[in-house]
Amino acid sequence: MKKVILTTVALISALLSYADSKEDYRRFTDTIRAEVYAMELPAFNVKEIPDKYRNESAVIKAIYEDVDAKKKTGFGRMSGTLRFSRKAQVQGSHLTRMLIHVNDKAALEKYSEFDFSTDKKTRNWDGYAKNRRAMGVRLIKPDGRTIDIDTSEFIEVEEGKKGEKKSRKLAIPGLETGDDIDVFFYTESKLQNVHPDPMVFTLRDEAPIMNYRIHCVVDDNLTTQYRTLNGAPDFTVSRDEDKNYVLDLEMTDIPKEPRLWYNSDQQSPMVKIHIFNRRNSDDFTPRSARKDGLHANPDATLIQEDVWDARSWWMQPGSVSGSMPQEYIRDGKKIGKTLQKLMKDGKITAQQAADYTYNILCYIYIAKRGALNNLSFSKQFNYDLCSFKIPQDPGISTRDSYEPLDQLINLNHTLVFARVSGDQPRYYFPPVGGILAPSDLPPSLQGRKVLMWRKYKERKKKPTTDADYIT
Template sequence: MKIRYSLLAAMLVVFCAAAVHAQSRQDAKYKERAEEIRAEVWGWSLPAFKNRTVPDSMNKESGVVMARHIDISASGRKRKREYTRIVREMVKINDKAALEEYSEFNYQQFSRSLMSYPVTETRVLGVRIIKPDGAVKYVNADDAVATTDDKTDKQRKLAISDLQVGDIIDYFVCMEQVLEGYQTFLPETFVLGDDKPILSYSIHTEVADRFVTQYRSSNGAPEFKRKYADGTVELDMLVRNIPALPMSLWMSPIRQVPLIRMNLVEINDPSLGGPTKGTVMKNPATFRTREAATKHVLGSRSGTSYATVPFLGDTKELIANYKKANRDATDRDIVTFAYYAIRYLALYRVNAGDKILVGQGRNYSTLNQRRFLLYLNYILVKNDIPTDFVLVTSKYGPDQDEVMLPGDYEWMLKTREKDPLFISVEGMFTNASYIASEFEGQHAYVVEGAKVRREDGFADQVDLPQTTPAENAKLEKMSISLDDNMQLLNIDRTTTVKGHLKHDDQQSLLLFEEYYEEERKNMGVKTSFMEEFADSRRNKSLAEEYANAFAKARKDWKDIFKGEIKGTFDVEPKEVSKFGITKMGLQHAKPDFVYTTRFSLEGLVKRAGNNYILDAGKLIGGQLTLKPSQRDRKVDVYMPFARSFEYSIDIQIPAGYTVEGLDKLQQNVDTDAASFVVNGAVNGGKLTLNIKKTYKHAFEKAAQWGDLVKVIDAALAFQDAKLLLKKA
C-alpha cells in the first residue's frame, strides 16, 4: 500500500509540475504577444495622438477626449475565424472626477467559452501617462492584480497610481478573438459621442472579402470611405470636434447620437441574396430584417412541441385544478393563471436535487423571455386561447425604421381581446400585465398565427400602452417623534411602491421563505416542499438544511433593511426595532409592494441655544444633482418612465415648543413636464408635511428641459430646508 501511495504521490507531483510548466509557457506566450501589440499600437502614426493641446474653451470640461481610434480586422478560414479589435483613447484629465474615472482599469485578460464551438478571447491593455512637461511614463500592465484566475476566465485590475489632474492618459485595449466552427462575429456599434468633447474620432476596418460588411449610419453619422485591395475591404472614417453630450442622464444614444452599426456575415449566407466578394451593404432594407424576425417567430412557434415544453404535466394539472375551482373563470383569468403557474414551476418550486439558494441572491433569478412566451403560448393554445406574438424594439434600441438585425426585436405576447393583455417577463416578481418600461409607448408589429397575411409579414400594427405617474409611485407615510433628549428622530414608516419602481425593492427586501409560501397557496399547491422533504426518508435531512438556511436568511434580513434605510436617508439608522413586508406585490390583482419599518435617526436635529433646528428636507432622501455641463441641454429627454414620489409626514411637536419657518418650506412648482409641491400645517401639537414630486411623462422634447430643471432644482433645494423648534 505504501508503494501504491508513493506512486500516486509521484504521479500527482508530475501532473502538477506539468500543469505549472504549461501555465508558465502560456504566460510567457501572452507576455511576448502583449509586447508585440504594445509596440505596434504605440507606434501608430495617427496625427491625433501626437497632439498635446486642448482648446482653452474646454478647460472647464471634466475631461477631454483628445483622440479616439478604433481599429478592426477580420479574417479566417471556413471553420476558424480571427477577429481583432483595438480601441485607443487619449484623454486630458481636468478635474478630480475624471481623475477618479481613469485611476483604475478592470479588464478580462482571457476568456474561453465551453460551448460546442469554442470562442477564445485574449485582451491586452496598454497605458501611458503624458505629463504637462511632455514626459511620457509607461504603466507596467504586469502589475495588474488578478480578481479571478480561472482556467476559462482571467480578470485583472490595474491601478494608475501616478495619474494627476493636468495629465493626459493614453491607453488602449486590444481584443484578439478566435472563433471555431459556426460561431459568428458579434455586431459592432460606433457611437460618435461621449459625455466629454471629442477632438478626433477615427475608425479603420480591414475585412477579408469572404465576409460581407453590412453597416447602417444613423442620426446623421457620416459614411465610410471604401477601398478594396488584395482580397481585403478597408473602410475609414474621421470625425472631428464632437461636442459633449449628457450621455449618462436620460438619453437613448442609439436614437439620438450619430452612430454606425456594423455586422459581418459569411458571403454564402442565403439571406443575403448571393453577394459577390468584397460586397459592402450600406443601410440594409428594414423590411428584410422584419421578415427574418417574423420567420424566426413563426418557426419557433410551430417548432414548440410536447417534448420542448418543461414540466408540462405539472402545468396542465395546476390549470385543470384552477379551472375546476373557478368554473366561471374567463379566458383572461386562465391566461394570467397560466403565466403565474409557469413562473412558479420555473423559479419558485424547489426540487430535491436543487442547490440550496434561499437568500437575496435567488431574488435576482431570471427567465429566458422567448422560451417563456413560447411555452405560455403553447399551453394557451392547448386551452383553446389564441394569442399573437408582438415584435417591438426598445426605446434604448433602434427605431423600427432603423433596425438592422433580427435580434433588434424583442418578443411579447398579446391576447386577442378588445382591451388586449400584453405579456412579457423579466424575473421572479414580474406581473402578468407587465410591459417593460423601455417598450412602453413603442410602435410594434403583431405576428398573427402561423400564416402571414401581408407582404411585410405582419397582420397588424399597434402602439404599446404607457403607464402614468400614479401607476409608478413610491408613497412614504411617516410618523415622527423626538426622543427625550431631543437628539433622535423616532420614525414609524410605511412604504408603498407601485409599478416599475417596485422591482428593485422586491429584489432587495423579499424573503424566499415568505414569497414561496404565498405563491404556493396562490397556485393551489397543498403541500410545501418542506413538508414533502420532512415526510420523505430519503430527503428528511434536506428539510433540516433548508430550515437552517431559512433561519440564516431571516437573521440577515435586519441588516438588509438597515441598508435600505441608509440608502434612502443617507444616514445610518441608530436602531431598527421593526421591519417586515405587508404586501408582496407578486400578482397583478394585488400589485402593490408594501413594507414597514420603525427606526431612529440621529444627526437631523441640532441644538441652537434653547431651541432646536430640524433638517426637515432630509426626510425625503437624496435628490438628483445636475452637473454644470448637464444644465444646458439641447437633446430630447428619455426618462425610464413617468413616476411620482409622495411623502406624508407627521411630526409630533415636543411639549413646550412651537414651529417656525414652515412658510418658507411651502412651494408649488408645477410645469408641463414635472412638478414639486410642498404643503404643511400645524394642528393640535402635530406638524404635517405633504410633499410630492412628479415626472409626468417618460419622454420630453429638449424644449421642455427647462421645466424639468426647475423641478429638479426645487427638490434639491428642499433638501436643505430646516424648521426651528422654538422654546415657548
C-alpha cells in the first residue's frame, strides 16, 4: 500500500511539474513574440515592392539577424570528478526574422508550411547545452489587417531509422497571394564547457532580398572571430557602455540566385562567425582563439596553424600513434609486411603499395563496414602508410562547399590528404562524393588550393606565402 501511495504521489508530482514547465514555456514564447513584434525595424514596415520585382514569385522584404552572447559564471562539475566549482558559461540568443511577400501560387505553396526544431538539451560528463526555442508567425493582408497564427498547432515529425530526428511542421492557414508573412525563429542558449556553434549568414536567397541586416552584441570576455566572404560588406564595429562589441552590417537590394551554374557557397556574399569561451577547460579551444576580444577577418595562416596544431600528432610524416589500431583492415600487420617485402624486392613501387592500401580503405568506406568518415579515413590511411613504411607527405585543402584555404576561418572545414612521391606524385583524398580510384581528384576539390605539411620550425622561420599553395 505504501508503494502505491508513493508511486501515486510521484506520478502527480511529475504531472504537475510537466504542467508547470509547459505553462512556463508558453509564457516564455508569448513574451518573446511580444518583444520581437514590438521591435522598431523600418524595413519590416515597407508596404510596396519595387516595380522590378513585380513578376517575382516571392520577394523577401527584410531579414533581420540578432545575436547576443554573454559570459556568465555558474557552478559546474569539475572534469573527471563529482566535485563542483565555479565555471565560465556562455548565455546567448539568436533571432532570425523575415518578412516575405507572396506573389504567386508557387510561392503560396512554398511558404504555406514552416519547419522548426524542438527544444534541445544535450549533456556529457563535463558540459551541457540547453536551448529554448520560440517561433512566431503572422500574416499581413494587403488591406493592412494583421492575423496572428497559433504556433501551438504544429505537427510533430520524426525522421531517421529510429525517429531520432525530431522536428515540428506548422501550416499557415489563410495564406493568400498578395500577403506578407512576418515569421521569426528564436533560440535562447545556456552553454557550459562547450563553445557556441559556428554561425553562417548567407546574404542571398532564391528570392530577391530588399534589406538584410545583422546585429551582434558579444561580451568582450569572449573571443569572436569572423570572416566576410564573396564580397559581403564588413561589419561596423563599436562598443557599448558595458564594453561589449557591437557589430552591425546591412546590405540592400540583393538579387536572387541564378538558377543554373551557380555555387552559393562560392558566389553568395556570406559572413561566418565563431564565438569561443577560452576559459572553457573541457572543450578544445584553437590556439588562434585563446585571446579575448574581436578578431575581424583574421590571417588565414593563424587558422591553418590551428589545423596543424590539432592534428600534428598523426599528420606529421613518420608518426604512428599507438592509439590508432588496425581496426578496419583485417590482418593489417600481415598485409603491411607483405607490401614492405614486395617494395624491398623491387616488385612494386611505393605508389602501388599505397594504391593497394587506399583501395582497401575505400571499399570499407563505401560499404560502410566501419565508422569511417572523411577525417577518420585520413587518420587511418596515414596510420597505414606509416606503419607499412610507405613514405608520404600529408596536406590539407577545403571543398567547394567551404571557404578557400587562403580564407580559412573554421579548422574543421579542412580535408586531409596524402601525397606519395614517384615519377609523378600521387595524391590520395578521402572518397568524398563517391567511389574514387587512387589519385582521382573529387569534383568538389577541383581547382582548390592545397598546402603541404611543413615542420613548425620551418613555418615559423618562413611563414606561408601565396607561393606555398598548390592548385
